[in-house]
Amino acid sequence: MEASVSTTAAPASAQLQHAMRRALTLAANGPARGPHARVGCVLLDAHGEVVAEGWHRGAGTAHAEVDALSHLAPGEAAGLTAVVTLEPCNHWGRTGPCSEALVEAGIGRVVFSVEDPGEHSGGGKERLRDAGIPVEEGLLADEVEEFMRRWLVAARLQRPFVTVKWASTLDGRAAADDGTSQWITGAAARQHVHEQRAAHDAILVGTGTLLADDPSLTARGDGGELLADQPVPVVVGERAVPEGSRILQHPHPLIEERTRDLSAVLADLFAREIRSVFVEGGPTIASEFIRRGLVDDYLIYLAPTLVGGSRLALGDIGVETLDEARRLRVTAVTPLGDDLAIVARNQSGSSS
Incomplete structure (x- = not known):
């Protein structure tokens, strides 16, 4: 028998809001990288008291x-309210569907925040309603959307979340006219870069940067030691990676994408279960990601230095007049010491 419930979010009680924020805290215990969402769940009794938690x-x-x-214990979940950050899944993967587990446990009500956008994993709310379980959605949706932003963007667009990073002087230069660029920013900013590398599934450069700088693309600590989390190195371009390149000593095998088609590159990385990419190439590849509308976050390290000249941090991004300017929201x-790290996103959505 189908439950008679509203399909829109109803006004939430203080207890439900508190439980959802607790579920968010629990979700943060999960791994931030990889193909799976960070999800938290709180089970409440009829008085709004927490009976059990999970993530x-x-x-x-x-x-x-x-x-x-x-x-x-078996039977103890009967009639409880499940408060979950993400719609319970409805598919068999490495584990069974959560919607079925909730039905079998006799859960009396489900409150979730954000709908699961997965083609195969979505549909949990319909299964629950078909079983007669009241379902409410949208509780604290803005907070949960922001917390899950990387995963949701990847799931909805079927490509990894893309962060484009560059460092520049106050007048927008990435290097002096003789090509020198080490170092525009100070030690604190450079360490912050390594932490951002470690926070992404993959790090991407073009063959131009690879041949010019011979980077290792590892994430390292203050003392030069490798951090526990390392991004998978990706090189994009038609030229081969030379033997003896430092990148070949990376803890993860190198992914070579022998194409200039960035959409195809991202589709391939998504198929490899990579859900976030840190683009750390030079002006050419950064500009191309922006021009093609493939950037979700911009990370700019700004140094209080002036060098002038022609070595701009960005090249052609497809803007010919001011009306076409990419409007961002900081x-x-x-x-970071004398420098600033600025994070921005497109005003109109998740990508450029």
Whole structure:
């Protein structure tokens, strides 16, 4: 029998909001990288008291709802309210569907924040409603959308979330006219870059940067040690990677994309379960990502230095008149020694 419930978000009680924020906190315990969403779940009784909690710990482990249910004896979940950050999944993957687990446990009500955009994993709310379980959606959706932004962008666009990074002087130069660029920014900013590398699934450069700089593309600590999380190195371009290149000593095998078609590159990386890419090439590849509308976050390190000359941080991005300018919204400004790290995104959506 189908439950008679509204398909729009109803006004949430303070207890439900508190539970959803707790579920967000739990979700943050999960791995931030990789193909799986960070999800948290809180089970409440009729008085709004927390009975059990759970979160997803990564590929092959119990999803948040199943993890929360695992803390209860059979029958103890009957009639409880499940508060979940993401719509319960409805497919068999490495684990079974959460919607079925909630139905079998006798859950009395489900409140989730964001709909699962997955082609195969979505549809949990319909399964729950078909089983007669009331479902409410949209609770604290803005907060949860922001928390899950990288994963949601990748899932909705079927390509990795793209961060384009560059460092420049105050007058927008990436190097002096003789080509020298080490170092525009100070030690604190450069260490911040390594932390951002470690926070992404992959790091991408073009063959021009590879041949000019011979980068290792690893994420390192203050003392030069390798950090625990390393991005997969990706080189884009038609020229071959020379033998003896430092990138070939990277902890992860190199992915060579012998094409200039960036959309095809991103589609291939998505198929490899890469969900976030840190673009750290020079002006040519950064400009091409922007020109093609493939940037979700801009990360600019700005140094209080003037050098003048022709070595601009960006080249042609497809803007011929001011009316065509890419309008961005700054979301964070972080002082790093004498430098600034500025994070921005497109005003009209997730990508350029």
